[in-house]
Amino acid sequence: MVNMNEIINELLVKSKKFGFDEAEVMIKDDKNFETTVYKGEIDNYSISENFGLSFRGIKNNIMGYSYTEKLDENSVEMLLENAMNNLKNIDSKDQEFLFGNEENLEYVKINQYNEKLNEVSNERKIEILKKMEKTAFEYDKRVKSINYCLFENGETSHRIKNTLGLDLYEKSNLSFCFLNVGVEENGEMQSAHSIFVGNDINFLNEKELAYEAADKAIKLIGAETIESDNYPVIIENKTFASLLQAFSPIFSAEQVQKGTSLLKDKINCKIAASNISIIDNPHMKGKIASASFDAEGVPTKYKEVIKNGVLTTYLHNMKTAYIGNVKPTGNATRGSYKSSIGISPSNFYVENGNVTKDDMISEIEKGLLIVSLEGLHAGLNSVSGDFSLSAKGFLIENGKIIRPVNQITVSGNFLELLKNVKTVGNDLDFTMPSGSSLVGSPSLRVDKLTVSGN
């Protein structure tokens, strides 16, 4: 067996001889279990363990990266050599940094590991799925197919050690449950899903997940398009969260400094309605993007990115903070051990207002409630802020939901949308996690969005 400590130390010691001024090793270990049930039987079952080692070293303020998933007698040399070759390729003059073990460093303690999750037997997980699937089928005779009934749990740990004295370790575990239900009436298909994310499965209620997905899909039966026009629109909590997530790169200082963010030169400017505050909170209990340090080892911190409509900060890593002459905000991330340092939000959400969704609906004479947006990876331009997205929802007339709507697109500009938010709901909820971010929002009412249908 390979002794990991020896490899790390060998890499760090040899890095100096190899010509690096300073160097860092990051090790990631993941374990995962996943199973799906189809018509009462297990149909997929998967176990995995994954290891990755990333090396990076600085010479003359430039950083070189390398990684491997295989450790053998050549690995140390290969990693050092690849990193040095990569470093020589770089001609960007931006100064790069490793984070040192500074005095009086304070890391907020975050416990993201629940021992009890490991005690849940695979039999129990399969039972949950069988019950969830059965409940969904029994909910309504129009439930015709379930193409995902999935349970997944995993744990991940990572360690960062560098020549500046930093040596950090963090581990977390998580479970994930996903149900996708298809319903049919008179040849018309509709589908909807429900999810559970968390590391305490006592909060997982398989029956409610089944009801939720089936109910959402059934409510869409009979959906038709509507007349093209401008409508007042309520965007439901998780749906707005998914839009905010898709536009989250505009908050990255890297995009700003490259001139490809709409928020360039907007610090201390009013960019949203006064009732909008957006928080980046890496210390939320039980939320998956919580962590005590970021990918560079910098302590994470709570911040109001937009306060009452005013942009107060971008999200930074060490490099962008140095260029912007501010302190790093603890938002450095790495997609994986294969990638270099980037920037992304942690638990990132629009703060709750105090109006219920029902009250918002009752105030609309003629408008739309949008419950899903598709094509977020393609139908929006995060450089211009323009979006044109396929949507589903419900027509509202005289304060009441009249019928489901599909085959429409809603379009607009993200910054315009933020400025035009009239009412903020009190039902903050989070969308599916993406990378190391978790994005949330309450339902929001906007006075005018362009809807294209008939």
Add this chain to the structure above:
Amino acid sequence: MIKRNIINNVLDAAMSRGGDFAEIFIEDRFNTAISLSSGDIEKSLSGRDFGVGIRIFKGLKSIYVYTNNVEEENLIKLAKEAALGLKKEDVNKKIELMKIEVKNNHIIRKYPASVLSSEKIELMKRAYNKANQYDELIKQVKVNYMDYDKKIMIVNSEGLNKTDRRTRSRIFVTSIAEKDGEMQTGSDSIGAHKGFELYDGEVVDDVAIEASRVAKAMILADKCPSGKMDVVIDNGFGGVIFHEACGHGLEATSVAKGNSVFAGKLGEKVASEIVTAIDDGTLKNEWGSSNIDDEGNPTTKNILIENGILKNYMVDKFNGRRMEMRATGSSRRQSYKYAPTSRMTNTYIANGKSTKEEIIKNTENGLFARKMGGGSVNPMTGEFNFSVMEGYIIKNGKIERPVRGASLIGKGSEVLNRIDMVGNNFKFGQGMCGSISGSIPVNVGQPTIRVKDITVGGVKEAK
């Protein structure tokens, strides 16, 4: 890659609980990714992926495990753990592996490892300069270069024992045009199952110029209006419409459990009779090609729709069991971290009879989608959406003016029936397709086609 006797022992362990099929997939891959922004190389990454995936079937149950700890003890431990999913008594079954040589149809002339990174960088800077000098409206250019060289080995309990090597190269250029504080992007790429010989000649210049041409056209464009229109979709990457709207619904992944609008419709008319659609993983050195698929079957030319009639699906071994259909050499995965499943390779609408000029001339009012962006589909309902990167309004059979920000939505089955003109200028475009077995290289393709009555979502405010 791993010693033969170890492989045999692992297969035995995987079959030890009464599985009826077991497979080991081993992958060793070297990656390079370099990115350039504003003329400077900003990122240069390289590394090695290595791991093993073990798959076991019993009837309609599939078990998958993967690891990159490939010591014999650990592999056997994992194989046994996987087999535990079956809960059966121990059985002993000896497997004889036959080494089958895979004929290589995709000759590589310049393996990435034999090319200095300085040459790769020189290529990127050449693309940058071309794109940047295209017009003064171009304010930023990004160039992404990637190559990989991977060796895989597949053995299974039926005695199959094959190795294959896949080398892929791609360069991607994004140009940003700026005017009056507004920004618009244009992009273009080229990729193939090739080494550095992909860039012989001046092909990279064409990619760079195309990216800037689109960005410039779109910064000068009006906002696209909304409504139902006849849409002319140009050749090449326009094929993404078939990929999203229909291709995913023809994958056994959706069809096997009846979660596709195309399930149960073999032999039926599903498209207008001028539509013939093909998935062909055998094409020499194409981006989505390989000698064998990721469960060891030779890739095939698979006619999906012929003159409007549904002829076949894309089928993998496991879903083939449920569907009682033969595998079509379509089983693919991003890496050992994914169990393979039926996916597209090089998927296209075949040439028809019209010329592009005729198609535009015959369109009174409509949208010309010269360049498509990405999209997605819900295979259960067939609803798709995708974005138009470069669009033009057609008036009285003539291209009138450029428009930006359009997206197209609809239902796959309906769109197929509304294709009323098919051009004769077939071309491929390259993309990455993400689905349950990861992100894989695929070609999309078509000649210029016309689709009647698509809902166009524009960004122009309604009056």
